[in-house]
Amino acid sequence: MTAPAFITTGIRFEKIEKRYGGLYALRQVSLEVAPGECVAFAGRNGSGKTTLLRIAAGLVRPSAGSVSFPTSLNGSDHRGLDIGVKPLLQETSTAGAQFGFVAHATMVYDELTAEENLLMFAKLQGIAEPGARAERLLEEVGLSERRNSLVRTFSRGMRQRVAIARALLNDPLVLLLDEPATGLDPEGITWLASALRRMRDAGRTILMSLHGESEISALATRAVRLDAGSVVADTRARSDMHAILTFAGA
Amino acid sequence: MALLANTTVLLGKELRTEFRSRELLTTTVVFILVVVVLFSFTFDPSIGESRRFGPGLLWLSFLFAASLMLQPCFLREQNSDTLSALRLSVADPFSIFLAKLAANTLFLLLTEILMLPIFAILYNVHILAVFPQLVLVLFLGSLGVAIPGTAFSAISAQARMRELMLPLLLLPLLTPVLIASTEATGGLLAENPALRLDWLGFLAGFDIVFLTALWLFGEYLLEE
DSSP, X not given: OOOOOOEEEOEEEEXXXXXXXXXXXXXXXXXXXXXXXXXXXXXXTTSSHHHHHHHHTTSSOOSEEEEEOOEEETTEEEOOOEEOSSOOHHHHHHHHTTEEEEOSSOOSOTTSBHHHHHHHHHHHTTOSSHHHHHHHHHHHTTOGGGTTSBGGGSOXXXXXXXXXXXXHTTOOSEEEEESTTTTOOHHHHHHHHHHXXXXXXXTOXXXXXXXXXXXXXXXXXXXXXXXXXXXXXXXXXXXXXXXXXXXXXX | OHHHHHHHHHHHHHHHHXXXXXXXXXXXXXXXXXXXXXXXXXXOOOHHHHHHHHHHHHHHHHHHXXXXXXXXXXXXXXXXXXXXXXXXXXXXXXXXXXHHHHHHHHHHHHHHHHHHHHHHHHHTOOOGGGHHHHHHHHHHHHHHHXXXXXXXXXXXXXXXXXXXXXXXXXXXXXXXXXXXXXXXXXXXXXXXXXXXXXXXXXXXXXXXXXXXXXXXXXXXXXXX
16 A cells, blocks of 8 residues: 655745845845744844745745745655746746745635635635535634625634635645734634644645744744845744744844 | 636636626726717717717727726736735636636627617617627727737736826727727728728737737736
């Protein structure tokens, strides 16, 4: 009997730069995130956290440098997808199939119901039995009773739950979360933390930008602080994480 | 096959959201109605004048209405960053354009067909006998408006002064479509109606060239 394939994907940022005109959003950022790591990015507004996550997702083209995704199949290394300085959307779309991305904005349609949103994105991603998958995720995020309500009638926290459900549709190998707790109530944050813990323990790679410490930041196995587009601190030591996440000594 | 499947799913979304918000159709219908009625009252045209100026007036109003309709096409994808979610979900970004293009053409065509009887009554022109040919001209003309319109909507949605940008980019480019559509419509509304195949061929050629360009370069328009 053959064991089921166990695939993990890391992310390698090499000398990433992003300029908007003369303004540097990222400067020479090099980071290697191992498969299964859970990295918390901290930094003040405008430090480059969101840009870095969007570059990883293939949504923003870096001005210089490259991003690659070293993939491991049952523990042995395989060449992953490379996104260079000039990625074709075709390539990033293929890479995108591995990602779950939660952004500042909810990335769901206000004029569709919660179920219609999930069903549509599941169909676009080619997920088998999209209806069952959408139903299961709605139950997980606690919105099964409001499945037929238009998203525009939801509170910010409920919208965020739909956003998280959308990001988890394809059971992603890499989760990119830009301030995922935005709008969530304490119960929602606890649910999100337990969902992320399950994914981390299942070998999924998680990159998240956070402000301060919370149940979610406690999941991090590594903390990185960005300042003015550069990495200024990077630690896997739990004792140092508090200082990085709370800007103590910054 | 994935392209077709994704386009169908996205077209369903476009139709459903428009059916619920009724933003585009209402604006366009009201705009065309106002222009057609105002011109009719201002000039009180005779049958001869209607045949001469009617097609141009009709297509000018369609063109300006289209620039209104196309404006929110990509703009409303930015409110909740849904365009990023689509880019991460579809295998081929061209399906995003195809779905929007199909929806825009459909909405424009529907508006035009709704407006035709009112135009015929106000300007005293006979359209019943040439209705199928007229629909063909409207379809090719609307497609000619919608293809570059959808592309420029994607560009202008990311630009500053976006409300001004779309008509400024679009209207000069659509001059050939305006001329060809007006001539083809004029041929059908003439005393001895005739389907002008030369202008229809021109419209079909315009549509094919711009659709190919959109297919080749469209994905770059979606980048941030």
